[in-house]
Amino acid sequence: MIKVALIGATGYTGRELIRRLLRHREVEIRHLSAITEKEEPISSIFPSLSSNLILRSTMRVEEVAECEVVFLCLPHKVSMEYVPSLLDFGNRVIDLSADFRLKDPSVYEEWYGERHAAFILLKESVYGLPELYRREIKEANLIANPGCYPTSCLLGLAPLIKNRLIDLTSIVIDAKSGVSGAGRNPSLPTHFPEANEGCKAYSLFTHRHIPEIEQELSGIAGERVAVTFVPHLVPMDCGMLSTIYLRLQKETDLIGLYKDFYNGEPFIRIMNEPPVTKDTTGTNLCLIHPKSEGKRAVILSAIDNLIKGASGQAVQNMNIMFSFPETEGLL
Numbered sequence: 001m002i003k004v005a006l007i008g009a010t011g012y013t014g015r016e017l018i019r020r021l022l023r024h025r026e027v028e029i030r031h032l033s034a035i036t037e038k039e040e041p042i043s044s045i046f047p048s049l050s051s052n053l054i055l056r057s058t059m060r061v062e063e064v065a066e067c068e069v070v071f072l073c074l075p076h077k078v079s080m081e082y083v084p085s086l087l088d089f090g091n092r093v094i095d096l097s098a099d100f101r102l103k104d105p106s107v108y109e110e111w112y113g114e115r116h117a118a119f120i121l122l123k124e125s126v127y128g129l130p131e132l133y134r135r136e137i138k139e140a141n142l143i144a145n146p147g148c149y150p151t152s153c154l155l156g157l158a159p160l161i162k163n164r165l166i167d168l169t170s171i172v173i174d175a176k177s178g179v180s181g182a183g184r185n186p187s188l189p190t191h192f193p194e195a196n197e198g199c200k201a202y203s204l205f206t207h208r209h210i211p212e213i214e215q216e217l218s219g220i221a222g223e224r225v226a227v228t229f230v231p232h233l234v235p236m237d238c239g240m241l242s243t244i245y246l247r248l249q250k251e252t253d254l255i256g257l258y259k260d261f262y263n264g265e266p267f268i269r270i271m272n273e274p275p276v277t278k279d280t281t282g283t284n285l286c287l288i289h290p291k292s293e294g295k296r297a298v299i300l301s302a303i304d305n306l307i308k309g310a311s312g313q314a315v316q317n318m319n320i321m322f323s324f325p326e327t328e329g330l331l
């Protein structure tokens, strides 16, 4: 049994993480906090959580220091203020924000508009995508939990890029996300009358997940890979579907290739038909349907942005780090 702390507990990823940690047989939640005026049971904030654990209004050092692992469900730029001292306490950290995903501090500065406050730690952070980095995750003290769009895109593309089967200049990603992807704090684009009954593309060529996707694809390919990535907001609470268009180097049996590549992976399902986002809701699954006609190919990759795209993947990473069964708390 390990003790865990969660900071940023009043957001959507916090809620889904608590839900999974409460049913995890190897974990005791020792500390929950967020910026809040009132200390109250977490079930008062999220009635669907059956727990009387008290939400602290600030981080309690004495509670956090005795935890084996701390989850940060905080906005980017906030996480990097916490991580150095948590590592000094001896905590292992799983950060759900983007702060430790990009390896090059100048790329972070370019895309996030600020110098990285703990850039020295970028070298030691491990990108927490278990299907690609399971061995490194096991030993890591600092996990950069991947973004939701990158998770769906990288899982959709990795088998082809590892096997050098595609024209690397041909990748176009049309991705759609539910509104919870923007977090719980309201904003005009996520306001119900703005988002409901419509579908909107946003952040063309400027979305901050572009450098993350390109960094990871380039790492797999061993050469620079650039993608055309167009995210869309669609009127659903959660769910994400990435439709990836590309050209193959040669005609290939994609279903066979993907089944071999992900053989034994507990959360990847290779589908014979296009996946539906609803089938991933509340699960840590990534449903992938690869299809080709000659050298033209389309890969469909569906996840729940809050689960495989965030909190479920964070629990999967913790399970790997502490040698728990990888599916514990996630089925």
Ligand SMILES: NC(=O)c1ccc[n+]([C@@H]2O[C@H](COP(=O)([O-])OP(=O)(O)OC[C@H]3O[C@@H](n4cnc5c(N)ncnc54)[C@H](OP(=O)(O)O)[C@@H]3O)[C@@H](O)[C@H]2O)c1
Pocket (backbone or CB within 6 Å): 007, 008, 009, 010, 011, 012, 013, 014, 034, 035, 036, 073, 074, 075, 076, 078, 096, 097, 098, 146, 147, 148, 180, 181, 182, 183, 184, 185, 305, 306, 309, 310
């Ligand atoms: N939503 C997704 O689908 C998704 C997927 C992958 C990764 N992520 C990443 O995961 C992180 C959390 O996302 P989310 O969707 O859960 O966001 P959220 O719903 O906006 O929640 C953010 C949490 O952080 C707290 N917080 C904000 N500023 C703080 C500060 N200075 N100190 C302490 N706590 C602070 C908030 O408290 P208040 O409620 O008091 O503001 C809230 O508890 C973000 O970095 C996000 O990019 C999100």
